Amino acid sequence: MWRVYFCILGRDIRLAMRRRTDVLTTLFFFLIVVSLFPLGVGTEKPMLRTLGPGVIWVAALLASMLALERLFAADFEDGTLEQMLMTPQPLAVLVLAKVTAHWLLTGLPLVVMAPLVGLQYQLPDASLGVMMLSLLAGTPVLSLLGAIGAALTLGLRGGGILLALLILPLYIPVLVYGAGAVTVSAIDLADTQPYFSLLGAFLLLALFLSPPAAAAALRIAME
Amino acid sequence: MLEVSDLECRRGDRLLFSGISFSLETGTLLHVRGRNGSGKTTLLRALCGLYTPDAGTVRWKGEDTRRLREDFHADTLFFGHSNGIKGDLTAVENLRVSAILDGDRLQDPMLWEALEQMGLAGFEDLPTRMLSQGQKKRVALARLLLSKAPLWVLDEPFTALDLDAVDRLQRLIAQHVADKGLAILTTHQEVALTSGQIRRLHLGAEPRED
Numbered sequence: 001m002w003r004v005y006f007c008i009l010g011r012d013i014r015l016a017m018r019r020r021t022d023v024l025t026t027l028f029f030f031l032i033v034v035s036l037f038p039l040g041v042g043t044e045k046p047m048l049r050t051l052g053p054g055v056i057w058v059a060a061l062l063a064s065m066l067a068l069e070r071l072f073a074a075d076f077e078d079g080t081l082e083q084m085l086m087t088p089q090p091l092a093v094l095v096l097a098k099v100t101a102h103w104l105l106t107g108l109p110l111v112v113m114a115p116l117v118g119l120q121y122q123l124p125d126a127s128l129g130v131m132m133l134s135l136l137a138g139t140p141v142l143s144l145l146g147a148i149g150a151a152l153t154l155g156l157r158g159g160g161i162l163l164a165l166l167i168l169p170l171y172i173p174v175l176v177y178g179a180g181a182v183t184v185s186a187i188d189l190a191d192t193q194p195y196f197s198l199l200g201a202f203l204l205l206a207l208f209l210s211p212p213a214a215a216a217a218l219r220i221a222m223e
Numbered sequence: 224m225l226e227v228s229d230l231e232c233r234r235g236d237r238l239l240f241s242g243i244s245f246s247l248e249t250g251t252l253l254h255v256r257g258r259n260g261s262g263k264t265t266l267l268r269a270l271c272g273l274y275t276p277d278a279g280t281v282r283w284k285g286e287d288t289r290r291l292r293e294d295f296h297a298d299t300l301f302f303g304h305s306n307g308i309k310g311d312l313t314a315v316e317n318l319r320v321s322a323i324l325d326g327d328r329l330q331d332p333m334l335w336e337a338l339e340q341m342g343l344a345g346f347e348d349l350p351t352r353m354l355s356q357g358q359k360k361r362v363a364l365a366r367l368l369l370s371k372a373p374l375w376v377l378d379e380p381f382t383a384l385d386l387d388a389v390d391r392l393q394r395l396i397a398q399h400v401a402d403k404g405l406a407i408l409t410t411h412q413e414v415a416l417t418s419g420q421i422r423r424l425h426l427g428a429e430p431r432e433d
Contacts, residue, residue: 007323011312018311018350079305086271087324088297094324223274 004089005097012101030063034117052121053182067106068146091215099147107139130185137199138178144206151217230279250419253407257426263409271301300372306363310352314362337368356383377408
């Protein structure tokens with residue numbers, strides 16, 4: 001089973017490396033959105049510090065969603081998805097492999113970039129660390145939840161907008177607690193613990209429930 | 224081996240076919256024919272479980288395929304309209320991925336040999352998007368050489384192939400049927416068998432022969 005998991009994971013990463021523009025557009029999108037805010041609202045330190053966590057998290061949500069549309073669409077078009085459905089492997093494992101690849105390509109780079117873009121908001125050092133950790137725990141949830149939406153809207157015309165409408169409301173808890181952790185860390189670092197417990201709980205729930213749900217949605221979409 | 228009873232499929236309000244029943248034993252080739260739009264592809268997809276029929280059951284070795292699911296998929300090789308290969312991967316990489324997905328443990332030399340047999344020597348290391356339509360089809364069909372699945376379901380496997388490749392594929396299917404395999408295909412080509420039997424199924428206006 002792990003052999004299949006790593007096979008699909010490796011395949012998707014190799015494909016992305018051969019078509020780097022797709023990955024890079026997402027990352028530049030994140031970078032630009034985050035950088036626009038200080039330019040727009042001015043450079044007063046207290047305001048930027050209040051805005052920072054929320055803006056960075058919202059930009060991460062949108063960037064993660066930008067790449068979601070292609071999660072299954074490319075495989076759907078060239079027929080490889082059909083082949084995956086016809087293999088003796090559990091479809092949920094294949095979905096999980098694809099989601100992992102999506103996170104490694106769009107989520108993990110955001111985690112690494114976060115402290116750099118956070119500097120623009122003059123966030124304190126401790127908050128930058130918390131920002132990285134909260135993104136590290138939160139972005140996989142975004143990829144996992146997004147996979148359900150991507151599977152449900154597969155093959156629909158105007159699927160991209162529909163996907164956003166379906167998935168963005170589900171992202172709200174992650175946004176609230178992810179950005180909340182960063183805001184609270186500016187006051188007292190110890191207070192962030194409950195936020196991380198909740199983010200961890202979301203991650204575990206999504207990890208167990210989302211691959212089978214996305215797999216079931218894919219079977220319906222392929223009919 | 225494969226029993227189909229009272230299969231009925233609709234697309235929206237339109238009835239494609241109903242009351243399709245047949246039973247196939249090993250060493251049989253089922254040739255599905257019918258006009259464009261008569262539901263050949265839908266029938267094949269319904270047999271594979273990619274499409275839920277509106278009525279009827281498909282049984283494999285006596286059990287409902289929808290309950291068997293993964294076990295049935297292990298015994299089936301489906302070849303659809305789209306080749307199911309990635310344009311950015313090379314022929315060998317494509318073949319390796321599909322072999323792993325099918326649960327086969329194959330060494331690389333076997334993959335290269337299969338591609339060579341399909342007449343793709345020298346093209347193994349090129350991204351498949353650089354290949355011609357027929358060559359892409361050959362890459363996809365190389366799976367047939369490696370597969371151990373007893374049931375082959377092939378939807379229009381001959382399109383875009385040149386005479387040489389058509390001949391090769393016909394021999395491959397005949398060999399599979401002679402080896403106690405089962406093959407179901409939609410095509411306008413005749414396939415000559417060395418042993419085993421051919422059954423025909425006609426969808427649509429003309430009378431069905433079973």
